[in-house]
Amino acid sequence: MDLKEFPTISIVVPCFNVEHVIERCIEALLAQDYPKERMVIVIVDDCSTDDTLKKIQQYKNNDQIKIVKHFRNRGLAAARNSGINASRSQIIGFIDSDIVVRKDWVELMMNVLQNPNIVACMGDTKLPESLSQDNIDKFLYHPKRGVRKFDEDTPIEIPGFIMGNSFVKREALRKVGKFDESFNTWGGEDTDLAIRLWERYPDGLRFTNKAIGEHYHKRELNNLLNDMKKYGSTNYLILLDRYPQYNKRLAGDWIKSFKGFLILNPIVNLIVKTIYLIFPMPRLIRYFIAYNVIQGARNSEEGIPKLDRKK
Known part of the structure; x- marks a missing residue:
């Protein structure tokens, strides 16, 4: 298969104080079953105060990685937008920096996006097997919670589409706009963008439980x-x-x-x-x-x- 037949992809990784997991996150992305010439990883450090940036800088000579630095903490929406702005690919992937994806993550997302009527796909997130499950985990990762009740053939309705493990076609973002940076505290920026996507493409959002990322973020x-x-x-x-x-x-x-x-x-x-x-x-x-x-x-x-x- 000719390389040009593979759409170009940029994976945006917004980071803030994730020194404990960022290397695993990056290594998992570098190990994806997708042509390296067609995929770039854009890592955006949102002015971390720990050793996150130091760990990211280890990859500065990797041709597949682009590093963007914020000199003040601007929030998740702004970090994702910086990643979008630093990319030119046909497809934009978003993965939170405390998530470690499986080797076939990109391939499985792209399988869904091959449908020309689908503009965005959300993957599933699970608790790592190495971490013990508590009541919060049982609630957050319940198999019927949120979009997990949908299959790949069923369009997702708002407000369930979350961007922390997702792929979106650039053309769709061009038409509806990027993340609203006025959402500079926790929550809401995903829903705002998802609503705009859903209004323009009411049958264009999907969920796949096959594209899995393990979430290294235990909540109290x-x-x-x-x-x-x-x-x-x-x-x-x-x-x-x-x-x-x-x-x-x-x-x-x-x-x-x-x-x-x-x-x-x-x-x-x-x-x-x-x-x-x-x-x-x-x-x-x-x-x-x-x-x-x-x-x-x-x-x-x-x-x-x-x-x-x-x-």
């Missing part, structure tokens, strides 16, 4: 819930304000509805916490996440007026 429940509360008070409200037509899809109707008041009821919260202490069922984590997102949204002095204006 309290840290996860703090992130969710901050997301609820910031980026989540931006999404609701920007896309009022998807208020229900984004669960924005929960903020001021009876369901939301019930979730935030102190007695209900105490009961659920007590049950979790006695019977730590992973499914209860969904309640804690909803509680913190809704609480963050309702407590935001800026967010609630924005939502009121859309009524």
